[in-house]
Structures are given as C-alpha cells and as structure tokens.
Amino acid sequence: MAAVTDLTRDLAAIPSHDDETDAGDFIEAWLREETDADVTRDGVGNVIARRNTNPDANESVALVGHHDVVPPDESQIANGEYVVEERDGRLYGRGAADMKGAVAAAMCAFRDTDPTVELVFASFVGEEIGGEGARHAIDEGFSPDYAIVGEGTTGYSAPGTTDVAVAHKGRRASTITAHGTAAHASEPEAGENAVYTACKAVEMVCEIDAPSTDVFGERVRGSVVVTEIEGGSAWNVIPESCSITVDERTIPGERAPLAAVEDSGRVEWTVDQDLPPMACDDEAFAEAVRAAAADAQEGEPELVTKPHATDAGWLAEAGVTCVICGPAEQGEAHTKDESVSLAVLDRCYETYRGAVESIGR
Incomplete structure (x- = not known):
C-alpha cells in the first residue's frame, strides 16, 4: 500500500x-x-x-x-x-x-x-x-x-x-554493594575486604533459579546475570567498597529473590530500573x-x-x-x-x- x-x-x-x-x-x-x-x-x-x-x-x-x-x-x-x-x-x-x-x-x-x-x-x-x-x-x-x-x-x-x-520479559536492573574496611594490603587482617564479600554475593546470585511461567501454552523464562563488578582504589589498599551490577529479565507474576543477598551493614541491594x-x-x-x-x-x-x-x-x-x-x-x-x-x-x-x-x- x-x-x-x-x-x-x-x-x-x-x-x-x-x-x-x-x-x-x-x-x-x-x-x-x-x-x-x-x-x-x-x-x-x-x-x-x-x-x-x-x-x-x-x-x-x-x-x-x-x-x-x-x-x-x-x-x-x-x-x-x-x-x-x-x-x-x-x-x-x-x-x-x-x-x-x-x-x-x-x-x-x-x-x-x-x-x-x-x-x-x-x-x-x-x-x-x-x-x-x-x-x-x-x-x-x-x-x-x-x-x-x-x-x-x-x-x-x-x-x-x-x-x-x-x-x-521485563527488565530489573539492580546494584549489590558490599562494604568493608580499608587497610594497607601488607596487613590484610587489619581490614575487611569488600571484594571478598562481593564475591560471596555473586555466588548467591549464581545459585538463584530464575522463575518461569506459561502464557497460553507459551513458556516464558527469566534470567539473572551479573554483568559488571567494580571495586578497590589502589593495588596496595584493601578495598572498602565493591559494587555488582545485576541484569534480571523478569516474567509476569514472579521475581527472583535477589533481596536474599542483603546483609545488614555489609551488603545492600538497590533497584536502579524496573521495566515490567x-x-x-x-x-x-x-x-x-x-x-x-x-x-x-x-x-x-x-x-x-x-x-x-x-x-x-x-x-x-x-x-x-x-x-x-x-x-x-x-x-x-x-x-x-x-x-x-x-x-x-x-x-x-x-x-x-x-x-x-x-x-x-
């Protein structure tokens, strides 16, 4: 036409x-x-x-x-x-x-x-x-x-x-931030390494089974993926902060339990974008x-x-x-x-x- x-x-x-x-x-x-x-x-x-x-x-x-x-x-x-x-x-x-x-x-x-x-x-x-x-x-x-x-x-x-x-699918973008205590890298026991804490959070994300559902016989499967990690300030400093970006593809009716990674004072989880x-x-x-x-x-x-x-x-x-x-x-x-x-x-x-x-x- x-x-x-x-x-x-x-x-x-x-x-x-x-x-x-x-x-x-x-x-x-x-x-x-x-x-x-x-x-x-x-x-x-x-x-x-x-x-x-x-x-x-x-x-x-x-x-x-x-x-x-x-x-x-x-x-x-x-x-x-x-x-x-x-x-x-x-x-x-x-x-x-x-x-x-x-x-x-x-x-x-x-x-x-x-x-x-x-x-x-x-x-x-x-x-x-x-x-x-x-x-x-x-x-x-x-x-x-x-x-x-x-x-x-x-x-x-x-x-x-x-x-x-x-x-x-929808998209929920979120950030997991791990907090630690800075110290000289020659005395690692004097601080708390935020990268190590963040890595434990990454392991938890890897173990999450993303939800799925059916719509009129069509299967919709979500996903949860760590896409970025950033932390540390210098090669000889125990990092006091480390952040992880998570890309979650959401499905109707259910979300992945990402809040489970939170640990009061050490790990926090914030949602940056949530497209339904x-x-x-x-x-x-x-x-x-x-x-x-x-x-x-x-x-x-x-x-x-x-x-x-x-x-x-x-x-x-x-x-x-x-x-x-x-x-x-x-x-x-x-x-x-x-x-x-x-x-x-x-x-x-x-x-x-x-x-x-x-x-x-």
Whole structure:
C-alpha cells in the first residue's frame, strides 16, 4: 500500500532521538488532516486520537506505538537529517523498524477502519528511555480495554511470518554493594575486604533459579546475570567498597529473590530500573489478532513470546489487555543497517484493520 510506504518514509526522515517534537508535530498534523478523530497532544508530547466515541461503543481498542528512536549511526545521518533509502523491497533508516513503520501502518489503519468499538491511536514519547511517555499517559487516565502494540514480532515462529506476542520479559536492573574496611594490603587482617564479600554475593546470585511461567501454552523464562563488578582504589589498599551490577529479565507474576543477598551493614541491594513484563490476560483477544494476522499473510502466525521489554508492560500493569504485533524482525532494531520490509508493513496495516473490525462484532 503506497500510503503506508510514503508515510513510513516521511516519519523515518524526521530526527527524533534527542527531541521527539517534530515527529509528534507531523503525526498530530496528519491525524487532524486525514481523520475526523479527536486528536490531543499531552504535556510530554504523546499524540493520542480517538474515533467512534459514542456511548454505544462500550469497548475500546488502541493501536499503540512510539515515535522516539535510539541515536543514529553516523551512516544514518547527513547534514543533520536522517538518511532514508528504499531498495530491494525494504526501507532503510533509523527508526524504520523500531518503530516508525508500525506507527505509519497504525495511523493508516486508524484512518481506514470502520470500527464498532471506540478506536484509539497512541504514539508515545520516551519508550527507548524507560517508557516515560506511556507512564505519563497512564497517570493521566489512558486506559483502553485492549491494545495492539506495534513492536516487532516478525520471524519468531518462522522466517518472514508476522506472529502475535502474548507475553514479554521485563527488565530489573539492580546494584549489590558490599562494604568493608580499608587497610594497607601488607596487613590484610587489619581490614575487611569488600571484594571478598562481593564475591560471596555473586555466588548467591549464581545459585538463584530464575522463575518461569506459561502464557497460553507459551513458556516464558527469566534470567539473572551479573554483568559488571567494580571495586578497590589502589593495588596496595584493601578495598572498602565493591559494587555488582545485576541484569534480571523478569516474567509476569514472579521475581527472583535477589533481596536474599542483603546483609545488614555489609551488603545492600538497590533497584536502579524496573521495566515490567507483560502477559495477555484474554486468550480470545489474542486469537482474534492472530486470526487477523493469518488473513493478512500466507504463513501461519503463532502466539509467541518476546525477550524484550516494551510499553505493553506498562499498559498491562495498568490493567490493559495487550498483545504485540509489528513488522520489525529479530535483530533489526537499533542497528546501523536498520530496515523494514514494505510488504510486511502492508501486512501489519491489514492485520490492525482486521483485528479492530473483528472486535465487538
């Protein structure tokens, strides 16, 4: 569909890694010109639009994306502008896959769909830095009954197939800090070595069995990994402090018992970031989206899980029933060769339309 391709190209050309304002301006102006929706721009820059808001529409479905991107590679920017190229049926450029292509497909589907439910479009800011836009919108009352989040699900069950994710992991980043007493290294017994204490904490982390769970028959497994260790001030000083960074991939409903490493006065544990996991709580909704995805492609999509945290985690935590379905393929996002298939963009447009139109009928 030329409209989706053109819109993706226009969006992907707008720099939005430091400041999402211009991309938000473009989305807002397009929605006001192309639709009769109630379009709003909130205090942080989220663009939210609503159609079919009459009282008979007793359910609401949202098509959700984000228009911020990670910083571009040097090859993806020229004269302060993003470089966007089309070749071999793909569109190349920062944000093409993550996730301006999905936003464009959702915008066109939002315009073209004839819903019986209230239809919501939302493009958030700050997804790449912890979901700041989604969290603000939720705090301000954003709470559709259902949401299709357009993060990438292509190529999970089979190459080229666009699947429907019913769960994803979250991420809890934390720091374990061991405290000791400094002394000259020639008299180690005069101090307490914080590195040794930290190593005992690392052993405890290694012994933790990360939890796992099932979502509609799909297994989601968490993980707990020590990723950094830092301590000491000089080669001849017993270290009085040592810190350990832990990357934990969380699952819906359970967390690893990291607090067990704490030891009053000697070891403390602090959480630095906690991005929530997501699990769909309505199998009928997930199957409706999967059926729409099946109608839009030759392959047979499956219900799958994603390893990465998305804004769907914040929405699910707030009580929104979510699935994820989008054009980006595994390994495409955040790369210097980031690209998106134009054919899969059209597929996602058809999937979004089909899913929305099937709900409430």
